[in-house]
Amino acid sequence: MVGQLEADAFEQKRFLDMHRSTLSKVDVFANFAERAHSGTVRTSANWLRHKRSFKVALEMVREHWFWGALIAIIFGVWNYRDQIAEIWNWLMKLSGKAH
Numbered sequence: 884m885v886g887q888l889e890a891d892a893f894e895q896k897r898f899l900d901m902h903r904s905t906l907s908k909v910d911v912f913a914n915f916a917e918r919a920h921s922g923t924v925r926t927s928a929n930w931l932r933h934k935r936s937f938k939v940a941l942e943m944v945r946e947h948w949f950w951g952a953l954i955a956i957i958f959g960v961w962n963y964r965d966q967i968a969e970i971w972n973w974l975m976k977l978s979g980k981a982h
Contacts, residue, residue: 884892884904892900918924944950960967 884900889901889904892898892904915924944954
């Protein structure tokens, strides 16, 4: 039962029907919660739309070492870009490829 049907059932004191309706709603919610917990929820959303939130990105970094390492490398390269450029130029000079 939904909406007005549930309100009518209450006024008509059909408590057993209301109880059954509540149990079926709780069963649906419990089924969803169980699937969400086990990671088996299936939706019609595509991967790109589902994976683009900041929260999901943080969760991916937390759960898998690869993403954390990739971010650490990117930040490391960004922070030391000047030193990396100097080393690159020095190596190019040693190899004779610098102008």
